[in-house]
Amino acid sequence: MLNDEILLKIEKPARYIGGEVNSVMKDKEKVDIRFAMCFPDVYEIGMSHLGIQIIYDMLNRFEDTWCERVYSPWTDLDAVMRKENIPLFALESQDPVKEFDFLGITLQYEMCYTNILQVLELSGIPVWAKDRFGDDPIVIGGGPCSYNPEPIADFFDLFYIGEGETMYRRLLDLYKEMKTAGRSREEFLREAGKLPGIYCPSLYDVAYNEDGTIAAFAPRYGDVPATVSKEMVTELSDTYYPLKPVVPFIKVTQDRVVLEIMRGCIRGCRFCQAGQLYRPLRERDVKVLKDYALEMLKNTGYEEISLSSLSSSDYSQLPELIDYLMEECNRKKINISLPSLRIDAFSLDVMSKVQDVKKSSLTFAPEAGSQRLRDVINKGLTEEVILNGAREAFEGGWNKVKLYFMLGLPTETKEDIEGIAKLSNEIAKVYYEAVPKEKRQGRVQIVTSTSFFVPKPFTPFQWAQMSTKEEFLDKAYTVKEAVRNQLNQKSIKYNYHEADVTVLEGVFARGDRKISEVIYRAYKKGCLFDSWSEYFDNDLWLQAFEECGVSIDFYTTRARSENEIFPWDFISCGVSKEFLLREWKKALDETTSPNCRQACQGCGASSYCVGVCTEEKTGVSK
């Protein structure tokens, strides 16, 4: 453990002491495998993540394994550790990470990549996988960013592609078996690379064309699979779930019981990666969820519970679940924090019961400002639906609205962009129409936010050209101007962010192995905690790209041909490239696609034979 003096000097020592409620202690002499599970960001962020709690719980249910947690030390402790040569340790045992068998790193967003290097370096583990040997921990990545692992492939021994519940047991058994048999690290990695869902970067060779695109990507050995298919839980009601999640002492971002109600999404918005990666939609049984909710509340003592999933309104048993939770929680004085729901009579009723209407706000995510562009991105939210929902809500007493849009979507025109301001204005207008003067609580407050669009792998927009920083900012100014020209401009607040980070995200999202050198250099120059605006230093990044001779535009603004081999093509997330290409062409054609409950689009995920793929279809109504 860090000595008292250090703990007293640094900010929030509770980040580093472990010992939280439900954290798992084991006798290290009595386990075969020690697993350090890392979220490469500060404790408060990492502790808020459900995925880690799931894996932590699962691995600790294995008697032969002790899984412990590791987070990025904040900059204050980072400096102390470097100065005093203190190795990074896991929270539970406080033992150095370097002594562990595995270091698992979850990859939730691209901007954590330099923190991976921090964790490796502070642990005393060679940063480059090729430099590791013997007893160094096996460094394994997982999570959404591992669907294009190539920009960080050289830092990892293995990646786990897909949902963690299914393949870890086999991986650990293999590890134990080979370790007992005295086999080498290389031999283990070679065998691991043959397991379903496990990708071992060092077993593959990449050849490039002269223009920098990929000419070939192939395994080095005949017995290593050419395609790595994602692992997926087929029966969500019958798998691991952390009924005793670790409860932090300090306030963290997600400080409540989290109930994951389903995985996957039926909607197929064309910009959305999650909507494709986790196909097909699978629901968790409502009875199971009710039991989980009570048990988790009892085991943690939390005063709040929230539901987690993509597009929660699509959960078929939502009314039953929410009714149940409202009753139980009311009795137990527990708050329900609702996910963002489609605004309709049901959700407004629920919201009015669990939130203070005067303080809460309505959320709409039309994502694009015009119907034309919403058709391009396949966001089935019409202006009529939004305005009707808003009207109903205003009549019910709400007067705050949050709107989310994206800028830089494929085919976007000036009219589409100005449409953002117009739609905001229309909503304000509805308020003044719907609510008589004497009933108004001041002005309606509309907060319109835009983010910049980043084309992501495994989406129909993976072929799309991304905007430059200047274009992004121009678009934001256009919105700003347009808002100023609206009649109700005083009721509309417009927010947008800097574009530098977005550009980098664009590079990492569709990057290849050439990017790892850039990340390494940027880190060496001092880049760390890049997702924290106060630490993000764009100039250092630009220098790193320059020094490595890597062009940003190649990854962001470049047009990609239909038959280009993408760095992530060797991974199968269940959705075929043909399907994505079909959707890309439909997008350019401004044609929408029905959702998975209406009609199957033959995306390929039905090969898993579960969830929504096996449901009868309703057909497209209207």
Added chain:
Amino acid sequence: MKLRIKFSKCGPMVFIGHLDMMRYFQKAMRRAEVDISYSSGFSPHQIMSFAAPLGVGIASKGEYMDIGVDSLTTSAQVKDALNRVMVEGVKIESVKLLPENAENAMSSVAAAKYTISFREAYAPDFDLFGQIDDYLAQKEIRVVKETKKGSKEIDLKPHIYEFSFDNEKQEVSLLVDASSSGNIKPVFVMEDYYRFCGRVAGEFDFIVTREDTFTNIGTDEKPDFVPLDYVGEDY
């Protein structure tokens, strides 16, 4: 009905600050299924109040909080139920039922007793014992105390009730005012004493443990300090 709960806090838990301890206990009440009372209103909160906040880094054998409950079981039941859900380093020492008219925990605090030892490599390089009597024999002990409103000069002397040094254990024992109006931090006294001895105390010299927190059942002139849970009863 009000219960007074005494707990101790040691080990790494000393790094958990006062507000986080309150949050910790709110959750613990739910885990232990204590029938705690709630305030009314849109977002009800538990009826719970703490006696004297403890600084980060300080261990304690005598912390107190009062809670309201809607039904009574027994002292032992509540104590065991809570101890079953505690983390290592926090222990429930006693649970007492307060008489109807009892003053709340916070306002009944009069004094706290501390033991102060020295962090390794920071032991005093002078005879610490030697000058305590001289120090206390001063007519006044004028010091500048920093408060939220700025600094002011006060006389420390009436706020120090006991100050002694155990040579064998190399430990200082200090009983000082801990009331909300005159709370004295133990390190503050040590720093001033070091100054008196012509020394400068370092930031990390002392390991402080609060031994107990007291209320005064005597008078201001003739105080009679008893632990805070003295006023309650087992039930």
